[in-house]
Amino acid sequence: MFVSNVELHEACTMDEAFALMDRLEDARILAGGTDLLVDLKVGRASACSLISIKRIDALKGIAERDGDWRIGALTTITELGASECVKTHLPVLIDATSKMAAPQIRNVATVGGNIVSAVPCADLPPVFLVLNAGVTVQSSEGERCIPLDSFFQHVRKTALRSDEMLTAIVVPKPPDRFGAAYARFSLRDGNSIAVAGVAAGLEFNERGEIVSARVSLGAVSPTPMLVADAEDILVGNPLDDDACVRVGDAAMGACSPICDVRGSDAFRREIVGILAGRALRLAQQRAMETPS
Ligand SMILES: Cc1cc2nc3c(=O)[nH]c(=O)nc-3n(C[C@H](O)[C@H](O)[C@H](O)COP(=O)(O)OP(=O)(O)OC[C@H]3O[C@@H](n4cnc5c(N)ncnc54)[C@H](O)[C@@H]3O)c2cc1C
Numbered sequence: 001m002f003v004s005n006v007e008l009h010e011a012c013t014m015d016e017a018f019a020l021m022d023r024l025e026d027a028r029i030l031a032g033g034t035d036l037l038v039d040l041k042v043g044r045a046s047a048c049s050l051i052s053i054k055r056i057d058a059l060k061g062i063a064e065r066d067g068d069w070r071i072g073a074l075t076t077i078t079e080l081g082a083s084e085c086v087k088t089h090l091p092v093l094i095d096a097t098s099k100m101a102a103p104q105i106r107n108v109a110t111v112g113g114n115i116v117s118a119v120p121c122a123d124l125p126p127v128f129l130v131l132n133a134g135v136t137v138q139s140s141e142g143e144r145c146i147p148l149d150s151f152f153q154h155v156r157k158t159a160l161r162s163d164e165m166l167t168a169i170v171v172p173k174p175p176d177r178f179g180a181a182y183a184r185f186s187l188r189d190g191n192s193i194a195v196a197g198v199a200a201g202l203e204f205n206e207r208g209e210i211v212s213a214r215v216s217l218g219a220v221s222p223t224p225m226l227v228a229d230a231e232d233i234l235v236g237n238p239l240d241d242d243a244c245v246r247v248g249d250a251a252m253g254a255c256s257p258i259c260d261v262r263g264s265d266a267f268r269r270e271i272v273g274i275l276a277g278r279a280l281r282l283a284q285q286r287a288m289e290t291p292s
Contacts, residue, residue: 003040006050018165030052073166089173090180118158125224126199129224133148139161179285180200187262194219197219198216213234220257247280
């Protein structure tokens with residue numbers, strides 16, 4: 001399979017990228033290409049031109065800014081997983097990066113591409129959702145911030161306009177006694193997309209009661225989603241087995257999985273309940289260990 005009749009353009013700065021986006025008809029942004037090139041080959045996407053952004057330094061790196069972590073859109077999955085900041089402060093991201101694809105893909109696949117693709121089984125979106133993250137997007141007109149919970153609109157459809165580029169994912173610094181974890185099920189250990197994934201983020205007070213909670217699901221609905229009832233079930237109480245089961249039941253009720261070669265809808269629903277318990281317990285453990 002080949003990608004045919006596509007012109008490749010390279011932008012070295014944001015201004016160059018916006019000029020190309022403005023000038024070229026039917027152009028698509030190319031980052032690592034691990035989603036887009038496959039989509040072009042199988043005919044799921046089409047484009048006359050590709051604008052490679054890989055040389056734009058402003059989109060690279062992880063930095064602390066105004067109490068937030070700013071993860072540049074071009075950060076690769078390997079770089080994200082190897083970051084000392086992530087290892088220390090956001091280990092939930094490693095739960096995802098360590099399971100995604102294979103090292104060859106992780107070396108080129110970017111965080112921005114994983115989010116903009118808006119594929120239901122993508123691993124990073126549910127994790128960023130429980131971290132209360134947002135994205136910054138930029139066009140030649142300026143910049144705007146979009147909370148991640150309103151970014152995903154449908155399968156492969158986001159709030160990004162065609163003249164905009166995703167520049168960074170912004171993760172607020174977690175409070176003390178906060179822990180998060182991601183549990184995913186796939187058919188193999190390597191190079192296998194998620195059949196279902198559940199992320200949990202929990203903040204506790206000094207008495208061990210939950211003061212804020214977010215639980216999100218991946219691969220079991222058209223977009224990554226928050227489980228609306230989880231907060232009501234969890235907040236104000238310690239985490240016990242009964243709470244884990246009730247959140248699992250709420251997650252199973254909230255999702256709308258598909259049935260495909262990787263698993264039936266009933267199977268996916270069932271494992272969502274199990275994964276919810278695992279993610280909650282690991283989040284609790286991490287909250288007790290977090291550096292402040
Ligand atoms: C064999 C294989 C296994 C995989 N396994 C997994 C897995 O386990 N888990 C998982 O989550 N994913 C998996 N993927 C999917 C893919 O690797 C990721 O989604 C990856 O993060 C996409 O990033 P990219 O840089 O390659 O994006 P690209 O393919 O370059 O782009 C993807 C889309 O995003 C747009 N885009 C990219 N960057 C920007 C930006 N900064 N601003 C605006 N638009 C942008 C592009 O125009 C395109 O529409 C797998 C892919 C392959 C081929």
